[in-house]
Amino acid sequence: MPRQQMTEPVTDLVEASSDGPGPPIVGFDELPTGLFELMVRVSEEGMLAVDADGRILFANDAAGRLLGRDHHQLVGAELGLPLAGKEPAEVGLVHPQRGAPSAELRVAIAAAGIRVVMLRDVSEWMRARNELERLALVDHMTNVANRRAFLALGEQALRLADREDRPCMLVFVDIDQMKLINDRFGHRTGDNAVIMTAEMLKRTVRDSDIVARIGGDEFCVMLTGSSGRPDSLDDAVDRIRQASKQLAKSTDYPLSVTFGAARFDPQNPQSINELMDAADAEMYAAKRRKQRHMRLLFMGEATIRARVEQAVSADVSIIDVESADDIAGVTSADDRDLLIVQDGVTDLALLLRALRGSTATNALPVLVVQAEPDPAAEEYALNLGVNDVVDRHMPASVILARIRRVLETPLR
Amino acid sequence: MDDEEQALRLTLYVAGQNPKAERAMANLRHAIRQRLGITPELQTVDVLDHPSLAEEALILATPTLIKETPEPPRRIMGDLSDTQKVLEGLQLVAPKEPASDASPADD
DSSP, X not given: OHHHHHHSOHHHHHHHHSSXXXXXXXXXXXXXXXXXXXXXXXXXXXXXXXXXXXXXXXXXXXXXHHHTSOHHHHTTOBOOEEEOOSSOEEEEEOBTTTBOXXXXXXXXXXXXXXXXXXXXXXXXXXXHHHHHHHHHHBOTTTOSBOHHHHHHHHHHHHHHHHHTTOOEEEEEEEETTHHHHHHHHOHHHHHHHHHHHHHHHHHHSOTXXXXXXXXXXXXXXEEOOBTTBTHHHHHHHHHHHHHHHHHGGGSSSOOOEEEEEEEEOTTSOOOHHHHHHHHHHHHHHHHHHHHHTEEEEEESOHHHHHHHHHHSOTTSEEEEOOSHHXXXXXXXXXXXEEEEEETTSSOHHHHHHHHHTSTTTTTOOEEEEESSOOHHHHHHHHHHTOSEEEETTSOHHHHHHHHHHHHSOOOO | OOOGGGOOEEEEEESSOOHHHHHHHHXXXXXXXXXXXXXXXXXXXXXXXXXXXXXXTTOOEESEEEEEESSSOEEEEEOOOOHHHHHHHTTSXXXXXXXXXXXXXXX
8 A cells, every 4th residue: 555655764765766676565566557546646745856856856746735836836846855754744735725734744755856845735623622611610600710720721821920029919809699580580691691701701811811601600710910011010900899889880790709819929829729729718708798798687576676686686787667668778789688578467469579679789689578477478478489497486596597698609 | 163154054844843853853952053063043934824934945844853964955854853863865975884785875
């Protein structure tokens, strides 16, 4: 087979094409004259013969097609001395119409310094490979890097920062109340929250920084900073902070994020995992600070209010409200509010409809307190879409835990 | 090199970013400095950005490396990672003693 002969070691080719003594090739005598030439001419693989100066002596049809020229025109042109090792070399062909299709180059040395050059079009295969590589590193929903890519690229960025003695910063970003968004507005809206956050981050940082979605509602950003300008990192974090605040304004559901940042210090280099843990811890501390700002909006009688007051710590403010309008007046997207309604003091269905109809309150979590346990009323309230139902005979710690559970961002 | 004419001038033709070829060039520059004691003038041409330059130079494939001066001009193409082969191909050094199983190129 001609292909096998071509890929055989160089010395065999020299022997095959020289007149000197050598072991006869089995079956050679029976083959008609000109058969090998025909094989080369009709081969789909581009084949050229090049002299010791890199000038083309022969090119088959396929070589002409690959290089976008008539194969006769190629004769005499200077390809250059072709170099390839044991593995084929990757080259780009200069094709007048097709740009630079990729090809594999293999070279065998014949007698008198003549090189046999074999070219195979691999542009389709390369395109497929690049696409696969891209898919393996990209989060398909948001088109930012995925966790795997972040670990690899982030580690690389840290090594570079270490070598250049340059600080950089890892920012851990978590979407607030993701479970609430999914439960209240549906998973399509949840997906939108993820996409909006990714786009906000991409818009806010430089192209050389790395944005990645590393979990369902979690993102990491590696800010690579500028040499000699350590404050540029703080500026970048500030830009993320400002852009985050704008997020809620662009959606008809409450979208906010909490983030934590950890600085990479080249004097005390950390791994990417250590830095992620540090930024994650900062993020959780920020979440807890936000939760300390939680406020309870209360609608009901004084005895029940006293019970709620007992359950929560003193630094949580309780605001009395009497109607949906009241509630819309005091709540805002920045606050961590929870509405506690005593069962029976208002028409729950009407109240909820009013709350959900207003953008200021459509995401406000609602907890119903029963004066006496009533399973039927509890089921009715839950069916209406309230987050939870408690009764005043429950221990204070249980009531607090249920309040926390409603307010808390879901744990990972 | 005190004679301008004799400066070693190399031009590398690539298509887009080619880190492999750039790394090979860095190694080549180093080898030329060490072995020949000269610093080559090295220019890179992206054939996608400058198709007319590629056409003028009749470039058929990338990467192609051309020794423009000193005479005679030489060009090589393909895998440029083996610095010894590149130096030989540009006729900047004599071919090394061939391995026992291959006969020397008959120039």
